Amino acid sequence: MAANLQMKTAPEAPPASYEHALALAREGRGIDRETALFLSNAATLDALLAAAAEVRDRGRGRVVSFSKKVFIPLTTLCRDYCSYCTFRKDPGQPGAHFMTPDEVLALAEEGRRAGCKEALFSLGDQPERIFPEAREFLRRQGFARTLDYVAAMSELVLEQTRLLPHANPGVMDRSALERFRDSNASVGLMLENISARLMHDAMPHAKAPDKVPTLRLRTIEEAGKLSLAFTTGILIGIGETKEERIDSLLAIRALHEKYGHIQEVIVQNFRAKPDIPMATHPDPSLEEMLQTLALARLILGEKMNIQAPPNLSYGDFPRLLEAGINDWGGISPVTKDFINPEAAWPQIARLQSETEARGFTLRERLAIYPEYLGRAEFLSPRVREQVNRLAGPDGYCP
16 A cells, blocks of 8 residues: 555646635645645745645644753664654764663663653664664574664653653564564654655665655555554755655555554655755755644645654744644653754753743643553553553653
């Protein structure tokens, strides 16, 4: 099914007028491709923002959430060479590392002491496929695959610290997802973009075999079959077209309509860094980010949780609220954003003051959103035990 999401369907009729397109958008049921393209070209930014905010307020209210997390960079080794990444390293490079179980537990415990509820495991994709050093490390720990090691570390953290794991290890097969389901409150994989064009020579995914869109769509679909609460999203500003952004959001929507498991969609903006192949590539503007967020809200509808990382918009981050988001994502009082180390998290006190100054209420959530807590199939018994300990009556942190 996943591959079929990229097939072209019969052309949809464009909206009859600008006013008609905006009226369709404000209904909050999710606009079609032609309406999204029409609005992206014809609507003013102010009109898009107003429609997105109206849809968000009707479907999600005025609560904006975040998760207090500790970021566990399990390994920086990765077999993908994405042109925008500073996180990945080859063996022997400064910062190349595989965390031992003791290191994982020590960092998780530091997070627990700081009041974190979520342990976010982020790491390179399948490094054992190309690096003997990765295979040797895993062998010493008793594993053949990085995916199995992540699952074991998730189980260790859940048992020893009571933090709720959220694994984000790249492309996952069904056997890995089944094991993650036993110890993770949710899992994640950024779709980034549905376009295979970005894998062509000189494009950002040319040397990244795990960025094949059908592989990533298949992972998201398998998680849906297993009723795993899932985080995904798109990355903008890496050379994709406006049409490819819209098609990516529509692919996410199609999977969620079938399985009901996508708990949040992230819109993340590329930021250039001095030591990457795309160092001179321009960042998307704030206006471009706001437009994409607004279109995401209008495509995905009033009920979807939509997130934008506040640290990647620097001092302008409060403006993201204008575009219909209702979540700030994971904020860590302990660890930096290892994927974007130059972009510091805003202090939670500032996040609260800026959010409340715009008429919203900031609430701390868990690694699984409140609306999924009442659905028995979405949590294993061992994870539910910890969720029940941490969640208040309304599903947020008390």
